[in-house]
Every structure is written in C-alpha cells, then in structure tokens.
Amino acid sequence: EPINTSPGEKIFRELSTELLPSTEVSTYNQGIMEFGALQCTPKNPDCEPCPLNTRCDALRTKRVKDLPVKVKKTKVIELHMSFLVLITGKETVLRKRVGKGVWQNLYEFPSFVGSSSEDSKNDLGLFVSDAGLDVNSLEYVSASYKHLLSHRKIHAQFFVYRVEEIPSLLKRNTVVFEDLLGLPIHRLIEKFISDSPGFFKLDVKS
Numbered sequence: 001e002p003i004n005t006s007p008g009e010k011i012f013r014e015l016s017t018e019l020l021p022s023t024e025v026s027t028y029n030q031g032i033m034e035f036g037a038l039q040c041t042p043k044n045p046d047c048e049p050c051p052l053n054t055r056c057d058a059l060r061t062k063r064v065k066d067l068p069v070k071v072k073k074t075k076v077i078e079l080h081m082s083f084l085v086l087i088t089g090k091e092t093v094l095r096k097r098v099g100k101g102v103w104q105n106l107y108e109f110p111s112f113v114g115s116s117s118e119d120s121k122n123d124l125g126l127f128v129s130d131a132g133l134d135v136n137s138l139e140y141v142s143a144s145y146k147h148l149l150s151h152r153k154i155h156a157q158f159f160v161y162r163v164e165e166i167p168s169l170l171k172r173n174t175v176v177f178e179d180l181l182g183l184p185i186h187r188l189i190e191k192f193i194s195d196s197p198g199f200f201k202l203d204v205k206s
C-alpha cells in the first residue's frame with residue numbers, strides 16, 4: 001500500500017505505534033529521525049553498515065530503490081473564468097464547448113479563461129467592446145464560484161449584461177429562456193442559473 005494514501009497512512013501509523021517502546025519514547029523518536037536522516041535516507045540509504053540489514057525486507061527483495069511506494073499526486077491547476085451572461089427580455093447566449101478537454105460538447109455562457117481573475121476579466125472586457133456592447137448595460141456581477149475538477153480548481157464569476165438585442169457577433173448562439181435547461185449545460189452554469197433564476201424568468205428548484 002502506498003504510504004501517502006489514507007489506507008497506507010493508517011497501516012504505517014499502526015505499525016509504528018506497535019513498535020513504540022514503553023519507556024523513553026522521545027529518545028526512541030529522536031533515534032528514528034536520525035536513522036532516517038543519516039542511515040536510511042530517502043535517496044541513498046547506506047545499507048552496508050546498517051544495523052537492520054539482516055532484517056530489512058527492502059534489501060532482501062532488492063527493492064531498496066522502490067520502497068516505500070508513493071503515489072504521484074496530480075498537480076491541480078488553478079484557473080479563473082469570467083462568464084458573459086447576455087440577457088434580453090426573453091433570450092440569452094450559450095455556446096457549445098468544442099475541442100478536447102473539460103466539459104467537452106456541453107453548453108455555457110461565453111467564457112474567458114485566464115491564470116488570474118484580472119486576465120479573464122480583461123479578456124471579457126475586450127470582447128464586450130469588440131461586440132459593441134454598452135459597458136453601462138452591466139447589471140450584475142456574481143460572487144466568485146469555486147469548482148473542483150480532478151486536475152483543476154476553477155474560480156468563476158458571472159457578468160450579467162442586459163441588452164435590447166443580442167449583438168450580431170453572437171446572434172447564432174441565441175437561446176430562448178424556455179430552452180435553457182433543455183440543453184446539456186455543465187455544472188457551473190447550472191449552479192449560476194439555479195442561484196439566479198430571475199434573470200432567465202425561470203422557476204428553478206434546486
């Protein structure tokens with residue numbers, strides 16, 4: 001069992017507790033720490049003069065380099081997403097995520113991704129200006145949503161713009177409110193809609 005998993009930690013904690021002497025525990029602990037720092041070091045254990053070399057399983061089975069087993073922890077990347085939520089009196093805009101990756105083929109409000117919140121907001125701002133949207137039509141900015149995926153931690157914010165009509169750039173992605181929940185949307189979008197159903201004239205029960 002790898003030593004850095006919960007079951008592994010439990011096994012090794014129990015084993016080390018069993019081996020604790022009944023007296024002079026602190027001297028014993030000090031000795032174990034020195035043994036790990038000077039003799040049985042993680043990279044180059046000095047097995048030849050080791051006092052345990054006749055009883056060491058790793059040495060006996062020629063696995064000194066492989067033990068103890070550790071699982072590689074997946075590096076979690078933090079991403080910031082700003083979602084552009086355009087609403088008229090009866091419609092909004094959703095785009096299908098294309099290409100490989102997270103939430104493939106699911107629908108979402110147009111999103112802007114960055115390694116920082118400022119980056120993603122700047123990209124959204126540039127798009128708003130390119131689309132000819134009036135910045136004063138920004139009606140609501142949501143609190144930050146956190147969403148955990150296996151390799152990613154996503155911080156998301158939703159920027160709701162109320163407009164007279166959907167700009168031509170996004171016209172083909174128009175969705176009427178009634179069709180919103182019939183589309184395959186991902187969890188973050190679902191969460192925002194369920195938190196703010198009034199924008200979409202929906203009666204959402206969570």
Ligand code: SF4
Nearest residue numbers: 040045047050053056
């Ligand atoms: S013999 Fe075993 S306990 Fe001793 S240094 Fe080598 S690996 Fe560590």
